[in-house]
Amino acid sequence: MENITIIIMLLFGVAFLSLISKRYNFPIPIVLVICGLIISIIPGLPVIALSPEVVFIIFLPPLLYHAAWYTSWSDFKGAIRPITLAAVGLVLFTTVAVAIVAHMLIDDISWPLAFLLGAIVSPPDAVSATSITKGLGLHPRLIAILEGESLLNDASGLVAYKYALTAITAGNFVLWQAGLNFVVMAVLGIAIGLLVGYIMSFIHKRFVCDEVIEATLTLLTPFASYLIAEHFKASGVLAVVATGLFLSARSGTIFSHESRIMTGTIWNVLTNILNGLIFVLIGLQLRQIMSGIQDYSGWSLFVWGFLVSVTVIVVRFLWVIPAALLPRIISKKIRLQEEFDYRNMIIFGWSGMRGVVSMAAALALPLMMNKTDEFPLRSLIIYLVFCVILSTLVIQGFSLPWLIKKLKIEKYSILAEEYEVRNIIVSQTITHIEDNFSLINDDLLHNIKSKYEVKFNRLQKTELPANFFGKGNLIGGEIFNDFTKLQIDLLNVERNKLESMHKSGAVNEEIFRKIEKELDLEETRLWMEMYEE
Numbered sequence: 001m002e003n004i005t006i007i008i009m010l011l012f013g014v015a016f017l018s019l020i021s022k023r024y025n026f027p028i029p030i031v032l033v034i035c036g037l038i039i040s041i042i043p044g045l046p047v048i049a050l051s052p053e054v055v056f057i058i059f060l061p062p063l064l065y066h067a068a069w070y071t072s073w074s075d076f077k078g079a080i081r082p083i084t085l086a087a088v089g090l091v092l093f094t095t096v097a098v099a100i101v102a103h104m105l106i107d108d109i110s111w112p113l114a115f116l117l118g119a120i121v122s123p124p125d126a127v128s129a130t131s132i133t134k135g136l137g138l139h140p141r142l143i144a145i146l147e148g149e150s151l152l153n154d155a156s157g158l159v160a161y162k163y164a165l166t167a168i169t170a171g172n173f174v175l176w177q178a179g180l181n182f183v184v185m186a187v188l189g190i191a192i193g194l195l196v197g198y199i200m201s202f203i204h205k206r207f208v209c210d211e212v213i214e215a216t217l218t219l220l221t222p223f224a225s226y227l228i229a230e231h232f233k234a235s236g237v238l239a240v241v242a243t244g245l246f247l248s249a250r251s252g253t254i255f256s257h258e259s260r261i262m263t264g265t266i267w268n269v270l271t272n273i274l275n276g277l278i279f280v281l282i283g284l285q286l287r288q289i290m291s292g293i294q295d296y297s298g299w300s301l302f303v304w305g306f307l308v309s310v311t312v313i314v315v316r317f318l319w320v321i322p323a324a325l326l327p328r329i330i331s332k333k334i335r336l337q338e339e340f341d342y343r344n345m346i347i348f349g350w351s352g353m354r355g356v357v358s359m360a361a362a363l364a365l366p367l368m369m370n371k372t373d374e375f376p377l378r379s380l381i382i383y384l385v386f387c388v389i390l391s392t393l394v395i396q397g398f399s400l401p402w403l404i405k406k407l408k409i410e411k412y413s414i415l416a417e418e419y420e421v422r423n424i425i426v427s428q429t430i431t432h433i434e435d436n437f438s439l440i441n442d443d444l445l446h447n448i449k450s451k452y453e454v455k456f457n458r459l460q461k462t463e464l465p466a467n468f469f470g471k472g473n474l475i476g477g478e479i480f481n482d483f484t485k486l487q488i489d490l491l492n493v494e495r496n497k498l499e500s501m502h503k504s505g506a507v508n509e510e511i512f513r514k515i516e517k518e519l520d521l522e523e524t525r526l527w528m529e530m531y532e533e
Contacts, residue, residue: 006045006046006048006284007048007277007280007284010039010280010283010284011273011276011277011280013035014031014032014035014276014279014280015272015276017031017035018031018032018272018276027131027132027393027397028131028275029125029131029132029275029353029355029356029393029397030132030393030394030397030398032275032276032278032279032356033279033355033386033389033390033393033394034394035276035279035280035283036279036280036282036283036286036386037283037286037390038283039279039280039283039284039286040282040283040284040286040287040290045284045287046284047284047285047287047288048281048284048285053364053366055360055363055364056360056361056364057223057226057227058274059274059278059356059360060154060158060226060236060237060240060357060360061222061223061225061226061236061240062219062222062223062267062270062271062274063271063274063275063356063357063360064151064154064222064237064240064241064244064357065221065222065225065240065241065243065244066244066267066270066271067147067150067151067244068151068240068241068242068243068244068245068248069244069247069248069251069267070147070248071147071148071151071244071245071248072144073245073248073249075140075141075144075147075148076144076147076148076151076245078141078144079141079144079145079148080148081327082145082149082323082324083144083145083148083149083152084152085323086145086149086153086319086320086323087148087149087151087152087153087155087156088152088153088156089319089323090122090149090153090316090319090320090323091122091123091153091156091157091160092122092156092160093315093318093319094118094121094122094312094315094316094319095115095118095119095122095157095160096115096118097118097311097315097318098114098117098118098121098122098308098311098312098315099111099114099115099117099118100114101307101308101311102114102117102118102304102308102384105303105304105307105308106304106380108377108380109377109380110168110376112164112167112168113164113168113376113377113381115160115164115167116161116164116165116168116365116381117308117381117384117385118160118164119157119158119160119161119163119164119361120157120161120358120361120362120381120385121308121312121354121358121384121385121388122153122156122157122160122312123150123153123154123156123157123158123354123357123358124146124149124150124153124351124352124353124354124355125150125353125354125355125356125357125358132351132353132393132397132400133146133351133400136400136401136404136411137404137409137410137411137412138344138347138404138409138412139341139344139412140412142344142347142348145348146348146351151241152241154237154241154357155186155189155235155237155238155241157357157361158235158237158357158361159182159185159186159235159237161361163181163182165365165366168369168375168376169366169369184234185233185234185235185238186235186238188229188232188233188234188235189229189234189235189236189237189238189239189242190235190238190239190242191234192225192228192229192232192234192239192242193225193229193238193239193240193241193242193243193246194242194243194246196221196224196225196228196239196243197225197242197243197244197245197246197247198246200217200221200243200247201246201247201250201254203217204217204254204255205253205254211256211258211259211262211263212262214255214256214259214262214263215259215262215263215266218247218263218266218267219266219267219270221243221247222240222243222244225239225240225242225243226239226240257521258517258521261521261524274356275356278356278359278360278363279356279359281363282359282363282382282386285363285382286386288379289379289382289383289386290379290383291379292378292379292380293379293380293383296380301383304384304387305383305384305387305388305391306387306391308384308387308388309387309388309391309392312352312354312388312391312392313352313391313392313395313396316349316352317349320345320348320349321345321349324340324345324348328340343407343408343409344409346403346407347400347403347404347407347409350396350399350400350403351396351400352392352396353392353393353396353397354385354388354389354392354393355389355393358385358388358389359385359386359389361385362381362382362385362386363382365378365381365382366378423456426452426455426456427456429452430449430452430453430456433445433448433449433452434449437449484526484527484529484530485530487526488523488526488527491519491522491523491526494519495516495519498512498515498516498519
């Protein structure tokens with residue numbers, strides 16, 4: 001009970017620091033890794049560790065599912081070539097390169113252990129990539145590649161991790177069998193994930209009519225997909241990703257607006273807690289990990305951590321440059337269809353931050369090889385993984401905005417695209433009203449139509465510069481925002497009156513909650529409509 005209390009109090013501290021980071025626009029992944037360091041030096045804290053067998057089950061399914069849910073399938077499909085090259089080729093290349101460097105540097109580390117280390121640190125983290133690059137104005141295609149890579153490379157990296165772990169524990173590894181098994185596991189995992197997604201889509205659409213139940217099912221879905229796939233010796237990681245992509249693409253038709261608002265909030269809270277918890281756990285174990293590597297000199301540990309981290313960063317550029325240029329040299333179609341900017345290639349190469357997935361994989365290493373032998377160099381491997389995460393998050397995460405500024409990359413904005421979409425939607429809605437509602441009461445027709453005509457007129461008064469796509473600043477969004485803020489202010493007037501009536505007993509609880517929810521939903525819609533840079 002005491003340990004649970006300590007973890008909860010530390011999570012409060014992490015949440016508070018995350019709140020400060022939000023206020024001052026400080027990347028949360030960097031806050032988390034620094035929190036892990038701070039926790040490790042607090043005297044008197046116990047060593048608390050989850051069983052390695054349950055680390056993957058607790059952390060990976062929900063985190064991967066959440067990342068897949070917010071990945072655009074159309075963007076993913078449109079950038080499938082660079083995503084595949086990075087998510088599979090770069091991961092395997094990084095695994096091999098890190099293995100070679102680690103084996104050359106550290107006498108005690110065998111080839112299987114070196115490959116295991118390489119597999120753990122090979123996949124960049126989706127949460128880290130999106131949170132650090134958010135608000136930097138990068139081109140949507142580059143963001144799509146980063147998110148897609150971070151999503152799929154977890155699968156390839158963790159499959160490599162699994163085979164390296166098998167080679168260590170079982171003592172056998174055959175390359176061609178591993179390659180064949182990889183293909184079988186991947187195909188079967190994707191098939192199971194799509195099947196689970198289809199079944200859950202059917203259930204949500206036909207049977208579920210309560211947002212609480214829907215939210216509960218969405219929380220259970222990634223675990224079901226993962227465990228079913230693992231039961232059939234398939235890739236649980238790919239199954240979760242496939243399920244998330246499948247359901248996300250259909251969320252507009254299978255979920256109610258209430259369910260989407262509720263589940264979105266719940267998932268954001270859950271992933272925030274899980275990300276914090278993983279670094280709280282590593283912080284509580286770091287002191288024990290450091291005691292497990294005290295036979296090595298401090299200088300050796302520093303050099304090993306530094307060189308492995310540098311290898312991870314440099315290898316990404318060694319792969320990215322030819323992977324970006326060779327397809328353009330070979331294919332005229334690619335040259336004609338895809339715009340190329342060498343600065344985006346540099347940004348992509350510098351965006352390989354590692355994070356929670358690598359940390360979870362390290363903590364999931366077994367404690368024992370068998371009943372009598374400890375897992376070899378477990379503490380050293382976890383230490384090196386933490387060095388890579390710390391180095392990439394702090395060095396690359398902090399310097400990325402500076403690098404973008406130095407490269408003079410123009411801030412890309414999608415507001416003009418949003419403007420066009422809103423125009424089309426409102427115009428089509430007005431046309432639908434005119435074509436289908438002509439027989440209803442005139443007053444009702446007038447009120448319905450005027451609502452959309454007001455919105456349409458506001459859109460027409462929003463002046464955007466001719467070169468707005470990807471350039472310049474918004475000069476007409478204030479017309480939208482002023483009107484929207486006025487509506488929000490009026491909603492607050494309604495809410496204050498409702499609150500006073502509730503306190504005085506002039507409205508019963510059921511009516512109060514219903515109207516309160518209506519106001520909340522309307523305010524959510526209005527904030528979503530606001531133009532922001």
